[in-house]
Amino acid sequence: MNKKVIAINSSRRKQNTYGLLQKLKEAMKENNIEVDIVNLFDYEVKDCLGCEQCLRGKCCPHKDDAQALMDKLKEYDGIILSSPIYMGGVSGKLKVFIDRTCKWFHRPELVGKPVLLVATTAASGLKETIKYLEKTAIQWGGFPAGSIGRTVNSLNSPIKSSEYDSFVKHLFKERNEFNPKLNQLIFFQVQKVLAEKILTIDKEYWEHKNWLNKLYYFDCSIKPLNKIFAKGFYKMLSSKVVKVES
Ligand SMILES: Cc1cc2nc3c(=O)[nH]c(=O)nc-3n(C[C@H](O)[C@H](O)[C@H](O)COP(=O)(O)O)c2cc1C
Structure with missing residues (x-):
């Protein structure tokens, strides 16, 4: 197998x-x-x-x-x-x-x-x-x-x-052939903002994984419109969530 x-x-x-x-x-x-x-x-x-x-x-x-x-x-x-x-x-x-x-x-x-x-x-x-x-x-x-x-x-x-x-x-x-849908990209942005703003342990984990500067966990094909939407959503959410020191 x-x-x-x-x-x-x-x-x-x-x-x-x-x-x-x-x-x-x-x-x-x-x-x-x-x-x-x-x-x-x-x-x-x-x-x-x-x-x-x-x-x-x-x-x-x-x-x-x-x-x-x-x-x-x-x-x-x-x-x-x-x-x-x-x-x-x-x-x-x-x-x-x-x-x-x-x-x-x-x-x-x-x-x-x-x-x-x-x-x-x-x-x-x-x-x-x-x-x-x-x-x-x-x-x-x-x-x-x-x-x-x-x-x-x-x-x-x-x-x-x-x-x-x-x-x-x-x-x-291969992972680079994956094509994440918009809901997957949106969840990723939410998780990324939480990692950046809320718990230090999450931030360290995301930094270690090298995900913080990414639109999705790994390089893959993302539809251009979804890319624009995910980037805009991240910007909006990031501006609204207040950073907590933890
Ligand atoms: C506690 C309980 C709640 C259930 N709720 C629903 C339901 O909300 N809607 C429905 O159509 N069937 C409902 N069913 C039927 C089951 O979903 C159905 O028989 C299912 O295929 C059982 O799977 P199983 O044989 O793997 O246990 C319920 C059955 C049980 C025992």
Whole structure:
């Protein structure tokens, strides 16, 4: 296998979402991609205490599996992030894990990793949930590359290659061939302004990564209009956020 991908299943029962991940695993095999399916319920992930220690570069007071799982995500070439839809959004288990990754919004550690978003539902909530998963992937520094959604009516439909083509292509592409969308560029500008103005530890991290003078994490093709918009947005935001000494 050429590439290794981790798929996170965040439903306790191994049914609709898990079944979809298994089908996806088979499809990925044909593309020389190995998929490790990880069940979030096999990991102890405690609720965020809200202490913000992780944001300030300190260790999380919790002694559980959250950091080990975060470290595991970093080992893979790509990520499949999945959820059953509960009350119009992601499962509680996944939300708790996402909360625990909060430091990655400030100091992203999954930069450039393609992320495929997967959700299953009885009927409703697909659009909003996929959007939330996409936002999460962007906040981690990842690169959203397609989504697969299923309702009870479409659960047994075979997965079409058009649903995962973008993910596969991004796994094998060079980063300079990536083409970030406007929402990715906007998130990057927000994170950059926070790094410059709020926490010293973030600024040091961004300086070390050489991101502060960039429009995106790495050199890649950006549409001219998006470039202009992102630069203007950065200027506007930077002029509005007051610098805090921390
Ligand atoms: C607590 C809970 C909340 C749910 N909320 C919704 C919902 O808001 N909209 C919907 O259409 N289906 C809802 N469902 C149905 C699930 O999204 C659907 O059955 C999903 O495919 C389950 O995936 P799983 O088999 O991987 O657990 C809910 C199910 C549960 C258990």
